[in-house]
Amino acid sequence: MKMTLDSLPGSSGYLDMYPERKMWYFKNPYVLGLTVVAGIGGLLFGYDTGVISGALLYIKDDFEAVRQSSFLQETIVSMALFGAILGAAAGGWINDSYGRKKATLIADVVFALGSVVMAVAPNPYVLILGRLLVGLGVGTASVTAPVYIAEASPSEIRGGLVGTNVLMITGGQFLSYLVNLAFTEVPGTWRWMLGVAGVPAVIQFALMLCLPESPRWLFMKNKKSEAISVLTKIYDVARLEDEVDYLSAQAEKERQKKNDVSYLDVFKRKEIRLAFLAGAGLQAFQQFTGINTVMYYSPTIVQMAGFRSNQLALLLSLIVAAMNAAGSVLGIFLIDHAGRRKLALSSLAGVIVSLAILSGAFLADSSGSTGGLGWLAVVGLTLYIAFFSPGMGPVPWTVNSEIYPEAYRGICGGMSATVNWVSNLIVSQTFLSVAEALGTGATFLILAGIAVIAFVFVIVVVPETKGLTFEEVENIWKEKAWGSGASTQTLLERGNES
Numbered sequence: 001m002k003m004t005l006d007s008l009p010g011s012s013g014y015l016d017m018y019p020e021r022k023m024w025y026f027k028n029p030y031v032l033g034l035t036v037v038a039g040i041g042g043l044l045f046g047y048d049t050g051v052i053s054g055a056l057l058y059i060k061d062d063f064e065a066v067r068q069s070s071f072l073q074e075t076i077v078s079m080a081l082f083g084a085i086l087g088a089a090a091g092g093w094i095n096d097s098y099g100r101k102k103a104t105l106i107a108d109v110v111f112a113l114g115s116v117v118m119a120v121a122p123n124p125y126v127l128i129l130g131r132l133l134v135g136l137g138v139g140t141a142s143v144t145a146p147v148y149i150a151e152a153s154p155s156e157i158r159g160g161l162v163g164t165n166v167l168m169i170t171g172g173q174f175l176s177y178l179v180n181l182a183f184t185e186v187p188g189t190w191r192w193m194l195g196v197a198g199v200p201a202v203i204q205f206a207l208m209l210c211l212p213e214s215p216r217w218l219f220m221k222n223k224k225s226e227a228i229s230v231l232t233k234i235y236d237v238a239r240l241e242d243e244v245d246y247l248s249a250q251a252e253k254e255r256q257k258k259n260d261v262s263y264l265d266v267f268k269r270k271e272i273r274l275a276f277l278a279g280a281g282l283q284a285f286q287q288f289t290g291i292n293t294v295m296y297y298s299p300t301i302v303q304m305a306g307f308r309s310n311q312l313a314l315l316l317s318l319i320v321a322a323m324n325a326a327g328s329v330l331g332i333f334l335i336d337h338a339g340r341r342k343l344a345l346s347s348l349a350g351v352i353v354s355l356a357i358l359s360g361a362f363l364a365d366s367s368g369s370t371g372g373l374g375w376l377a378v379v380g381l382t383l384y385i386a387f388f389s390p391g392m393g394p395v396p397w398t399v400n401s402e403i404y405p406e407a408y409r410g411i412c413g414g415m416s417a418t419v420n421w422v423s424n425l426i427v428s429q430t431f432l433s434v435a436e437a438l439g440t441g442a443t444f445l446i447l448a449g450i451a452v453i454a455f456v457f458v459i460v461v462v463p464e465t466k467g468l469t470f471e472e473v474e475n476i477w478k479e480k481a482w483g484s485g486a487s488t489q490t491l492l493e494r495g496n497e498s
Contacts, residue, residue, distance in 0.1 A: 009242040009469070015156060021239040023154040025161070030233045031153065034211055035161045038148045039168035040204035041104060041141030044111055044197065046172025047179075048138050049292075050321065051193050052077055052131075054180030058190040063124050072124055074429070079128050081425040083135020084142065088421050091143035092414020096261065096407075099221075100148035100214040103140060108205040111137025112198040119195025130194070137201070143417045147409055150401035151214040152234065155469050159335035159398050166394040167328040174321040181318070219251035220406055250406065250471060261407050266415065271477035275403045278462045279416040282344070282396035285454035287423035289351055289392060290447040293431040294358075294384055320385055327389025339466035340395050341458060347391020348455045354384035355448035363441030392454075396420070402465055405474050 015022045026032065056076065060067040066076065087107070094103045114133030121127035145165045153161045176193075183192045215234075218227035228244055235243050266272050334343050357380035365377075404412040435443045463476050 009239060009246045014242075018238070021236065023157055023235075025157055028234065031161070034152055035149050035164050036168075037204060037207045037211055038104065038145045039165045040200050040207075041107060041145035042165040042168030043172040043175070043200055044204075045138050045142055046169035046174075047176045047197050047200070048080055048134055048172075050173035050176030051179060051197065052080070054177070055190040055193040058193075059124075059127070062190070066124050075128055076124065076131060078425060078429060079131040080135035080138065081421060081428065083132040083137075084139035085135075085418055085421040085425065087136040087139020087141075088143050088414055088417035089139075090136075090414070091140035091417065092411040094140065095144055095147060095217075095410035095414065099217050100144055100151070100410075101208060101211065103144040104148065104208050105205055107137045107140035107144060108201045108208070109137075110134075110140070112201040112205070115195050115198030115201065119191045119198075121191075134197070139417065139421060142420070143410070143414045146397045146401040147413050148214050150398075151216040151409075152230070154234070156467055157336060158402060159340065159394075159466060160332045162398040162401050163328065163332040163335050163394040166397055167325065167332060170321070170325040170328045170389065170393065174318070174325045177318040177321050181315075216247060216251070216406055219247050222251075224248065246469075261411055263411065263415070266408060266412055270481040271474070272404070272408055272412070274461075274480050275408075275477045276412055276415065279396075279400040279403055279412065280419040281457055281461060282399055283416045283420035284423045285450070285457060286392050286396045287420060287427050288447070289348070289388070289451045289454055290355065290384075290427070290444070291388055291392070292424055293427055293443075293447070294381060320381065323382065323385045324389045324393075327386060328393055331390035331394040334390055335394055335398060336466060339464050340399055341462055341464040341466075343391045344395045344458045344462065345455060347387050347395070348451055348458065350387025351384060351392065352448050352451045352455070354380050354387055355444050355451060357383065359441045359444035359448060361441075362439070362444060365441075399462065399465060402468075402470065403473055403477070406470070 023031075056073060059076065060073070066072045087110075091103060091107075094106065098106075110133055114130045114135075114137060116130075117133060118127055118130030121130055146162050149162050149165055150158055179193055179196060183189050186192055212230040212233075213223075213226070215227040215230040218224070218230065227247065231240060231243055231247075266276055331343070338346075358377055361377035361380060400413055400416045401409075431443065434446075438446075463473075463480075465473050465476075468476075
C-alpha cells in the first residue's frame with residue numbers, strides 16, 4: 001500500500017480502513033505502564049512546586065536569618081524555578097543527544113541528590129543549593145516526560161497519554177499538601193517534607209532502567225532493530241509492519257534534512273518558527289493566565305471567606321488541589337475527544353469569567369462592601385480551577401509534544417518548557433508587588449485581560465492536532481508557511497532555504 005497522508009499509520013483515514021487496529025487507553029498495559037513510569041517526572045514537578053509553601057513556615061522557625069529576611073525566603077522558593085529554567089534549556093539538548101531514557105535517569109539522579117542536600121542542610125545557603133539541584137532535575141523532567149510519552153504513543157490516544165503526565169503534576173501537588181499535613185507534628189518537619197521527594201525519583205530511576213528508549217529516537221539514531229523490538233510491544237502484528245515502514249521513512253527524511261540541529265536553526269525555517277510560536281505561546285499563556293498566582297493566593301482568599309484557622313486553610317487548600325487533579329482526569333478524556341483547540345478555548349472562556357468574579361469580589365471588598373464577598377471569591381477560585389485544569393493544564397504540554405518535527409522535538413520542547421518556567425518565575429515574583437501597587441482586584445482583572453488575549457491567540461495561531469500523525473502535523477505548518485498550493489518538494493526546498 002502506497003502511503004499518503006490519509007493512509008499513514010495512525011491517521012484517521014488509516015484507522016477508518018482498519019478499525020480493528022485502533023488503540024484505546026487500556027488495550028495495552030505495556031503502553032500504559034510506560035506512560036505512568038515516565039509520568040513520575042510530572043509527579044516530582046508537581047510535588048516540588050507545592051511542598052515549599054508549607055515547608056517554608058517551619059524553615060523560618062529553624063533559621064532566624066530566613067525569618068528576618070524576605071529576600072532569603074523568596075530565594076529559597078524561587079531558586080527551584082531558576083534551576084528549572086536551566087534544566088529545561090539543557091534538557092532539550094540532552095534529549096536529542098543522549099535520548100529520552102538517559103535524560104530521565106539524569107533528572108532522577110540530580111533531583112534525588114537535591115532532595116538529600118535539602119534534608120540535611122545545616123544553613124539556608126546549603127538549602128538554596130539543594131533547591132537549585134531539585135529545580136535542575138524538575139526542569140529536565142518537564143521536557144523529557146511529555147516527549148517520551150508522545151513518541152511511544154499511538155496517535156489516536158497520544159493526547160490522553162501525554163495528559164496523564166499533567167495528571168501526575170496535579171497529583172504531585174495534592175501529595176505535597178498531604179505530606180505537609182502529615183509532618184506538621186513530626187520533629188524536623190520541613191526536612192521530611194523536602195527530603196521525602198527523593199523517594200519517587202529513586203523509584204522512577206529503578207523502573208526506568210527496565211524500560212526502553214523512545215522508538216522514534218532509536219530510528220533517528222539508526223538503531224532500527226532496537227526500535228522494532230520496542231514497537232512489537234506497542235502494536236499488534238497487523239499494524240506493526242506499517243508503523244515500522246512509516247517510521248523508517250520518516251527517520252531517513254529527518255537525517256537527510258539535518259544531522260545536528262542548533263537553537264538558531266529553530267528560527268531559520270519558517271514552519272518551525274510558526275510551530276515554536278504556537279508551542280511557546282501556549283506555555284507562556286498557561287502561566288500568565290494566573291494558575292500559580294491563584295494557587296499561591298488561595299490562603300488569602302480562604303481568609304476573606306472568614307476561615308481563620310491555619311489547619312482549616314491547609315485543608316481547604318488540599319481540597320483545591322484535589323479539584324485540580326480531578327480536572328486533569330477530565331482533561332485526559334476530553335483532549336482526544338473534543339480536541340486540543342476546542343478544549344483550550346472552552347477552558348480559557350471559563351477562566352475569563354472566573355477571574356472576573358475574583359476581581360469583582362476583591363474590588364467590592366476594597367470599596368467597603370461586606371457580606372458574602374469572601375464566599376464569592378471562593379466561588380471564583382473554585383470555578384477557576386474547574387475550568388483551567390481540564391484545558392489549559394494539559395493542552396500546552398500535549399501540543400508541545402506533537403507539533404515539532406522529529407529532529408527539532410527535543411530542542412523545541414526544551415525551549416518552550418524554558419518559556420514556561422521563565423513565565424512562572426516572572427509571575428510568581430511580581431504578583432504580590434503588583435497586587436500591592438494596584439490592588440488585588442485590579443491584578444485579577446489584568447489576568448482576565450491576558451486570558452482574553454490568550455483566547456484570541458489560540459484562535460489565530462494554534463491548529464487542531466487531535467488524532468493526527470506527526471507528519472500530518474508537520475504538513476500543517478508547511479501549508480501555513482508556504483500556502484496549500486505548493487508541492488511537497490517545493491515545501492521541502494523552501495523549508496531548507498528559509
